[in-house]
Every structure is written in C-alpha cells, then in structure tokens.
Amino acid sequence: MEPVHKLKPFYSVGEQVLYKCKRGYSIVLLLSMTTTCDKNLTWTPVRDIVCGRDLCNTLQNPAFGWVYYPTGSWAWGNKAHFACQEGYYLIGQEILHCVLNKDAEAVWTGTPPQCEKILCTPPPKIKNGTHTFTDIEVFNFREAVTYSCDQIPGPDQLSLVGQKILYCAGNGVWSSDPPECKVVKCPFPVLVNGEITSGLAKNFSYQAAITIECKEGFYRNGTDKFVCNGNSAWDPPISPCLKGPRPTHPRKPAVYEYPGYPEPKQGLFDQELDAWIIALIILIFIVSIAIICLCLYRILGPRKKGSKQSKSGTIAQEAKSSRILNKQSSQKFATLK
Known part of the structure; x- marks a missing residue:
C-alpha cells in the first residue's frame, strides 16, 4: 500500500492518513485502509494484507492437453505450464508468464499453445531391402514397421545391420535410423596356441x-x-x-594395513594383555559368586541351628514334666495305701 496524499512532516491528534493499493495490486480484504494519530501519539494499525496482486485471465485447458500452475496462483509473477496427452505434441510456448504491462495490468506473455496429433511420414527406404506397410502414407504415434533384406543368388546372403523395427516416436520422427542390407563375412580366426x-x-x-x-x-x-x-x-x-600363467591383479591392501591403523588381531590392546583382562574378569566373577554364597550361609545357618536347639529343648522339657507327674502319682498312691 501507499498513501493517497503526500505525507506531512507532523500530524495532530485525530488526523488521519488514507492509503490505497499500489499499481498492480487490488483490494482483496474489506479492512480499514485509514490510520489515525491517537492521543498517545501513535498511529492506529493498518494491515498491508488488504491488497493482493492482480490476476491474469484464467487459462483454459487446450484440446487433448491441460494447463497447470506450479504455485497454484495465476497472479502476476507466476507462470503456467502446458502439456499434451500421449500421442499429441505441443505447438506454441510450453510456459507462459503472468506479468504487468506498461499500464500495470496483469497479462500473459503469449498465446496459449495447442495440442496436435503426432504423425509420421513413411520411414526411409533401404537398398536391397524393404519394410512392412509400404502402402501407408501416414503413421500414427507408436505405429511400427519391420525391415527385411532381399534374397540374392549365391552362397553369401544379405544381413540386416541395425534396428529391425522402427516406430513413430515423435511428430515426423522415427525411433532410430533405418538399417542397411549388406553381406557381412568375418575372417576365420587364425589361432596360435x-x-x-x-x-x-x-x-x-x-x-x-x-x-x-x-x-x-x-x-x-x-x-x-x-x-x-x-x-x-x-x-x-x-x-x-x-x-605363461595368467597374471593376477595386485590386491588392494586392507584398511588395517595402512599406517596408523591397528591390526585386527591386536584390538584395542596387545594380544597378551587381552588374555590377562579376560582371566581377571573370570576370576572376579568366581570370587563374587563365592562371597554371595558365604553371605547366604551366614544368614540362613543360625536360623536352622536355632530351630534344632529349640526343638531339642522342648522334647527335654516334656520328658522332665512327664517324670515329675509320674513321681507325684506314685506318692499319692503310697499315701492311699
């Protein structure tokens, strides 16, 4: 946006400044385009999103083709791409740009292209040979012909050198050059050893x-x-x-053979030191198991011993009580007599 009138050096409280869209922009949102100098000597906010870029005319899909916008917009600064269906080719510009002209109007840089059907004229004729469908004057897209050579008298026959099948690959363009018919005879190899x-x-x-x-x-x-x-x-x-024997190609040295790399057998330490470390780990493990077993024995052993002693004491007490009762019964029986 830009001010409608030329800005003054100073404004009084309550004065307003009216804005408008720049050339090439139009109002897209119904928001205020006026700002006011309030009593705090600040301007009331005005949003720049009120204005958006002008749009070019919407383009129609060509027959047997389509148009698409990579950014999804046809405002100036964007472009349109055209493409045709298989079997058709584009006549005209493949890409059009939406730009501003001298009158600040959004226009396309050219006329939309058209899609035309791909056709081929008959493929080239070859010496001492022919191709199929010689009676057709126009070939459609991907229609093909097959070449062959004529039969000639004598032991040496003609060979078809090149692509046997050609097809219409583009407008007036065949898939490859035509083959040729000629006698091909390779010499008998002279072999020594x-x-x-x-x-x-x-x-x-x-x-x-x-x-x-x-x-x-x-x-x-x-x-x-x-x-x-x-x-x-x-x-x-x-x-x-x-x-002689077939030479062998030199082997590329392994990475660990380069200077600065340890050998794989050495690991992080020397081989002897690795063995001592393993033995120390095993010894620590065995000692740890022994300590755990000793601790369990010391904790559970007194409990079992105490249980046995308590049981023996109970039996002895019961036996003593039985003897006392028997003695008392004998005394009572003697008194009665």
Missing part, C-alpha cells in the same frame, strides 16, 4: 558368436567371447595367446 570351443563354422556372418580358449600354459588378456559385427570384423579384436 588356442582353439575355438564353441560357435565353430565354415563361415561367420553377422552377429555370429564364438568362444576361443588358450591351450594349457598360455593365457589371453581380456574376454574369450567374440562377435562378428556389421563391419565384417570381430568385436572385440581377437588377441593372441601369450605363454
């Missing part, structure tokens, strides 16, 4: 695969499998068999 263990044949045409192993006492650097490529050459090139 080696032999073909699989894939042996009289002729090696396109994509023929072989495995070559060296004889005992010889080795080869690299792979033992080779494929005949479209240039009538082995891929990778066949390397010779070298005399």
Whole structure:
C-alpha cells in the first residue's frame, strides 16, 4: 500500500492518513485502509494484507492437453505450464508468464499453445531391402514397421545391420535410423596356441558368436567371447595367446594395513594383555559368586541351628514334666495305701 496524499512532516491528534493499493495490486480484504494519530501519539494499525496482486485471465485447458500452475496462483509473477496427452505434441510456448504491462495490468506473455496429433511420414527406404506397410502414407504415434533384406543368388546372403523395427516416436520422427542390407563375412580366426570351443563354422556372418580358449600354459588378456559385427570384423579384436600363467591383479591392501591403523588381531590392546583382562574378569566373577554364597550361609545357618536347639529343648522339657507327674502319682498312691 501507499498513501493517497503526500505525507506531512507532523500530524495532530485525530488526523488521519488514507492509503490505497499500489499499481498492480487490488483490494482483496474489506479492512480499514485509514490510520489515525491517537492521543498517545501513535498511529492506529493498518494491515498491508488488504491488497493482493492482480490476476491474469484464467487459462483454459487446450484440446487433448491441460494447463497447470506450479504455485497454484495465476497472479502476476507466476507462470503456467502446458502439456499434451500421449500421442499429441505441443505447438506454441510450453510456459507462459503472468506479468504487468506498461499500464500495470496483469497479462500473459503469449498465446496459449495447442495440442496436435503426432504423425509420421513413411520411414526411409533401404537398398536391397524393404519394410512392412509400404502402402501407408501416414503413421500414427507408436505405429511400427519391420525391415527385411532381399534374397540374392549365391552362397553369401544379405544381413540386416541395425534396428529391425522402427516406430513413430515423435511428430515426423522415427525411433532410430533405418538399417542397411549388406553381406557381412568375418575372417576365420587364425589361432596360435588356442582353439575355438564353441560357435565353430565354415563361415561367420553377422552377429555370429564364438568362444576361443588358450591351450594349457598360455593365457589371453581380456574376454574369450567374440562377435562378428556389421563391419565384417570381430568385436572385440581377437588377441593372441601369450605363454605363461595368467597374471593376477595386485590386491588392494586392507584398511588395517595402512599406517596408523591397528591390526585386527591386536584390538584395542596387545594380544597378551587381552588374555590377562579376560582371566581377571573370570576370576572376579568366581570370587563374587563365592562371597554371595558365604553371605547366604551366614544368614540362613543360625536360623536352622536355632530351630534344632529349640526343638531339642522342648522334647527335654516334656520328658522332665512327664517324670515329675509320674513321681507325684506314685506318692499319692503310697499315701492311699
């Protein structure tokens, strides 16, 4: 917001200042836009959230596509993204920005794009070969053709080098370059101290695969499998068999072998010191068990002994009482006589 009138150096109590929205902003909340100088020589509060940025026109989804706003707003300073459904492509700008023009009006930077159907013209023709659906003049999105080579007289036939199947991947764009038909013959491997263990044949045409192993006492650097490529050459090139054992690659030292790292057998202490620590722990455990047993014996032992003594005393007292009673009975019986 900004003041409607030019501000004065000083204001008296009760005077007011009226605000308005700046250019490019409009009132969005019905709140007071006036502040008053009160008797405490302070201004009454006024909220800046009264004004919000002006909005551009709402954009419609294009046919077979949609528009979306990354920030969820189409006020100036934001942008709109356009996208098409699968099988359609965008004609026009993919992103439009909402900006302020010279008249402080919120406008889009361009015209909304349109979505058009993806179509392809027939794929290229190849020498000594053809493809399916040669009678179709327009291909839709992801429609495909298959290439093949013509049959020629003689022992050496044509090989299809490249992608066999092509499909319409974009407007006027096929998925890859067309293949070519040509005679592919890789030379018979000249082996010294080696032999073909699989894939042996009289002729090696396109994509023929072989495995070559060296004889005992010889080795080869690299792979033992080779494929005949479209240039009538082995891929990778066949390397010779070298005399001797296959070299081993140096082992990367373990971390503890670097300076400053302890050996894993040492742990935090020396090996002998570790054994003494373990023995000390076991000894402390045994002594602790012995002390606990001794304490229990001293606590429970007197109780059992006292119980036995009390029981013996009771029996003796009963026997003494019985003797006294018997004696008294004998005296009474003698007196009666």
